[in-house]
Amino acid sequence: xxxxxxxxxxxxxxxxxxxxxxxxxxxxxxxxxxxxxxxxxxxxxxxxxxxxxxxxxxxxxxxxxxxxxxxxxxxxxxxxxxxxxxxxxxxxxxxxxxxxxxxxxxxxxxxxxxxxxxxxxxxxxxxxxxxxxxxxxxxxxxxxxxxxxxxxxxxxxxxxxxxxxxxxxxxxxxxxxxxxxxxxxxxxxxxxxxxxxxxxxxxxxxxxxxxxxxxxxxxxxxxxxxxxxxxxxxxxxxxxxxxxxxxxxxxxxxxxxxxxxxxxxxxxxxxxxxxxxxxxxxxxxxxxxxxxxxxxxxxxxxxxxxxxxx
Amino acid sequence: xxxxxxxxxxxxxxxxxxxxxxxxxxxxxxxxxxxxxxxxxxxxxxxxxxxxxxxxxxxxxxxxxxxxxxxxxxxxxxxxxxxxxxxxxxxxxxxxxxxxxxxxxxxxxxxxxxxxxxxxxxxxxxxxxxxxxxxxxxxxxxxxxxxxxxxxxxxxxxxxxxxxxxxxxxxxxxxxxxxxxxxxxxxxxxxxxxxxxxxxxxxxxxxxxxxxxxxxxxxxxxxxxxxxxxxxxxxxxxxxxxxxxxxxxxxxxxxxxxxxxxxxxxxxxxxxxxxxxxxxxxxxxxxxxxxxxxxxxxxxxxxxxxxxxxxxxxxxxxxxxxxxxxxxxxx
Numbered sequence: 001x002x003x004x005x006x007x008x009x010x011x012x013x014x015x016x017x018x019x020x021x022x023x024x025x026x027x028x029x030x031x032x033x034x035x036x037x038x039x040x041x042x043x044x045x046x047x048x049x050x051x052x053x054x055x056x057x058x059x060x061x062x063x064x065x066x067x068x069x070x071x072x073x074x075x076x077x078x079x080x081x082x083x084x085x086x087x088x089x090x091x092x093x094x095x096x097x098x099x100x101x102x103x104x105x106x107x108x109x110x111x112x113x114x115x116x117x118x119x120x121x122x123x124x125x126x127x128x129x130x131x132x133x134x135x136x137x138x139x140x141x142x143x144x145x146x147x148x149x150x151x152x153x154x155x156x157x158x159x160x161x162x163x164x165x166x167x168x169x170x171x172x173x174x175x176x177x178x179x180x181x182x183x184x185x186x187x188x189x190x191x192x193x194x195x196x197x198x199x200x201x202x203x204x205x206x207x208x209x210x211x212x213x214x215x216x217x218x219x220x221x222x223x224x225x226x227x228x229x230x231x232x233x234x235x236x237x238x239x240x241x242x243x244x245x246x247x248x249x250x251x252x253x254x255x256x257x258x259x260x261x262x263x264x265x266x267x268x269x270x271x272x273x274x275x276x277x278x279x280x281x282x283x284x285x286x287x288x289x290x291x292x293x294x295x296x297x298x299x300x301x302x303x304x305x306x307x308x309x310x
Numbered sequence: 311x312x313x314x315x316x317x318x319x320x321x322x323x324x325x326x327x328x329x330x331x332x333x334x335x336x337x338x339x340x341x342x343x344x345x346x347x348x349x350x351x352x353x354x355x356x357x358x359x360x361x362x363x364x365x366x367x368x369x370x371x372x373x374x375x376x377x378x379x380x381x382x383x384x385x386x387x388x389x390x391x392x393x394x395x396x397x398x399x400x401x402x403x404x405x406x407x408x409x410x411x412x413x414x415x416x417x418x419x420x421x422x423x424x425x426x427x428x429x430x431x432x433x434x435x436x437x438x439x440x441x442x443x444x445x446x447x448x449x450x451x452x453x454x455x456x457x458x459x460x461x462x463x464x465x466x467x468x469x470x471x472x473x474x475x476x477x478x479x480x481x482x483x484x485x486x487x488x489x490x491x492x493x494x495x496x497x498x499x500x501x502x503x504x505x506x507x508x509x510x511x512x513x514x515x516x517x518x519x520x521x522x523x524x525x526x527x528x529x530x531x532x533x534x535x536x537x538x539x540x541x542x543x544x545x546x547x548x549x550x551x552x553x554x555x556x557x558x559x560x561x562x563x564x565x566x567x568x569x570x571x572x573x574x575x576x577x578x579x580x581x582x583x584x585x586x587x588x589x590x591x592x593x594x595x596x597x598x599x600x601x602x603x604x605x606x607x608x609x610x611x612x613x614x615x616x617x618x619x620x621x622x623x624x625x626x627x628x629x630x631x632x633x634x635x636x637x638x639x640x641x
Contacts, residue, residue, distance in 0.1 A: 204407060205413050212400060212405075212477065212478075223417075301417055303416060303461065
C-alpha cells in the first residue's frame with residue numbers, strides 16, 4: 001500500500017508540470033496584461049515595469065525563470081498586491097480557507113451520510129420525502145442566496161451569531177460560513193447516499209445477511225453502508241479540493257480573509273503569478289485528494305486493493 | 311412423525327402498481343400451501359419461473375410477511391413474532407441462496423462471513439473458538455481452513471456456494487431452505503454441491519426445503535415433492551408417487567418437458583400458451599387455460615386439494631379418472 005501511494009505521488013509530478021505549463025501559457029494568451037489600467041500608463045513607465053518583472057523577455061525564458069523559481073519554492077511576486085509575494089498571500093489566505101473548508105467537509109459527511117441512510121431506510125415514507133425535499137433545496141438554492149438569508153435570520157433577527165467578520169479565536173464567526181458552505185454538499189451527499197443505499201439494500205448479499213439473522217443496525221452500518229459509500233467518496237474528493245481552497249462567494253459575503261477571492265480577482269487583474277500560485281495549490285489538492293479517494297476505495301472494497309490482480 | 315417445519319395454508323400477497331390506494335392491486339404470490347417436514351427429510355418445491363417457489367421459501371423463514379396461514383419451526387409459530395424473536399428463530403432455520411457470489415458481502419473475508427452468525431448469536435464465544443468452528447465448517451463443506459482469509463471474488467461460483475452452505479450450517483440449524491442453490495452453477499459443479507447437501511443432511515439430520523426448477527436434481531434429493539403453479543399447490547406427495555404416477559396434468563407436463571437423452575425421440579412441447587398473470591388468475595382451476603384435459607367444470611370451479619392417497623394430495627377435478635397417473639399424450 002505504501003509503495004502504491006509513493007508511486008501515485010511520483011506519477012503526480014508530470015500532471016502538476018502539465019498544469020503549470022498550460023496555465024502559464026493560457027494566462028499569457030488572454031488579452032491585456034497586469035499593468036493595463038483604465039488610464040494608459042506612459043509607454044516608458046510601462047516598459048520599465050515590464051522590464052522589472054521580466055515581462056519583456058521571450059515567453060519560453062519567462063516560463064523557464066518561473067519554473068526555476070517554483071523549484072526553489074518561490075512563487076514570485078504578485079503583480080497587483082504590491083510588496084507581497086504570492087507565497088505570502090497564499091500563506092495568509094490558505095489557512096483560513098483550509099480550516100473553514102475542513103469544518104464544512106466534516107459537517108457535510110457527518111450530516112449528509114446519516115441523512116441519506118435515514119432516507120433510504122424510510123424509503124417512500126414521510127421522513128424520506130422530507131429529507132429529499134431539503135436536499136433538493138440545498139442543491140438548487142445558490143450560496144449567494146443562502147448566505148445573506150442566513151446572515152439576516154441568525155445574525156440580525158435572532159441575533160445569535162455575527163453577520164460577518166473574522167477574528168482569531170472567535171468560534172461564533174465560523175458557524176454561519178461553515179454551514180453555508182456545507183449545505184449544498186450535505187444535500188448532495190445525502191442524495192448520493194440514499195440512492196446507493198437503496199441499491200445496496202436490495203442486493204442479494206444484504207438479503208442473505210438478513211436471512212441469517214443479522215440485526216438491522218449491523219446490517220446497515222456493517223454490510224450496506226460500506227458498499228454504498230463508493231459514489232459518495234468519489235464525489236467527496238473533488239468537492240473537498242474545491243471547498244478547501246476557498247469559496248469566493250462565502251468568503252466575500254462573510255468578509256473572510258481566505259483564498260477563495262484570489263483566483264477570480266487575480267484572473268481579472270491578469271495577476272499572472274497569483275493565478276499560477278492558486279492554480280498550482282488547487283491542482284495539488286486535487287491530486288492528493290483523488291489519491292485519498294482511491295486509498296479509501298481500497299479500504300472499503302477488497303476487490304480494488306492494489307497488488308490484488310486476481 | 312417429529313415435525314421440525316410445519317406450514318399450513320400459507321399465503322403471501324404483495325401490493326403492486328405503486329401509487330396510492332386506488333391504483334394499487336393485490337398480487338397473490340402464494341396461496342394455500344401446507345406441508346409437514348421431519349428431521350432428515352427433504353421437500354422439493356418445483357414449478358415454472360414465477361410460480362411463487364422463492365416467495366414460499368422466504369415466507370417459511372419469515373423474510374416476507376404471511377398474509378394467511380401459519381408456519382412453525384420446531385413448534386414455534388413464525389408469524390406474529392417480534393423482530394427479535396424472529397431473529398432468534400434464524401438459529402434454527404437458515405437459507406442458501408441462488409446467487410452464490412452475490413450473496414456474500416464482497417467486503418468481508420469468507421471467514422468473516424461464515425463467522426458472522428456466531429458473532430450475532432453467540433457473542434460470548436472466544437475468538438479462537440470461533441476460528442476453530444469456522445475452520446471446522448469450511449472443511450465440512452470441502453474447503454480448506456486457509457480459505458477463510460480470502461475474499462469472495464477470489465472464489466469460483468461453486469466454492470462460493472460451499473461458503474454459503476458453510477454459513478448456513480455453522481449454527482447447527484434444524485432446517486435449511488435452499489432457493490435454487492445450484493441453478494447458477496455449471497452442471498459438473500451442480501452435482502458436487504447437490505451431493506454435499508445430501509451428505510450434510512445425513513450427517514446433521516437437517517430438514518431441507520429444496521426449491522428448484524431442475525426436476526432431476528429434485529428427484530435425486532427429495533423425499534417429498536410439492537408442485538406449484540401460479541402460487542398454488544397443484545400436487546404434493548412422496549417422490550416416487552410424483553415422478554412415477556403423477557395425478558395432476560401439470561406435473562405430467564413438467565415431467566414431459568424434461569428433454570430426453572434418447573436419440574431420435576423428438577422433444578415435445580407439452581405446455582402451450584403463456585403463464586397467466588398472477589394479478590388476474592384464471593377463473594376456476596388456475597391451470598385450466600393451459601391444461602390439455604380441462605373441461606367446463608375446470609374452467610368454472612377451483613378444485614380442492616384432495617387427499618388422493620395417504621400423503622399424496624392433488625388439486626384437480628379429474629384425478630379419479632387416472633388411477634395409474636395422468637397418461638402421456640402422444641400427439
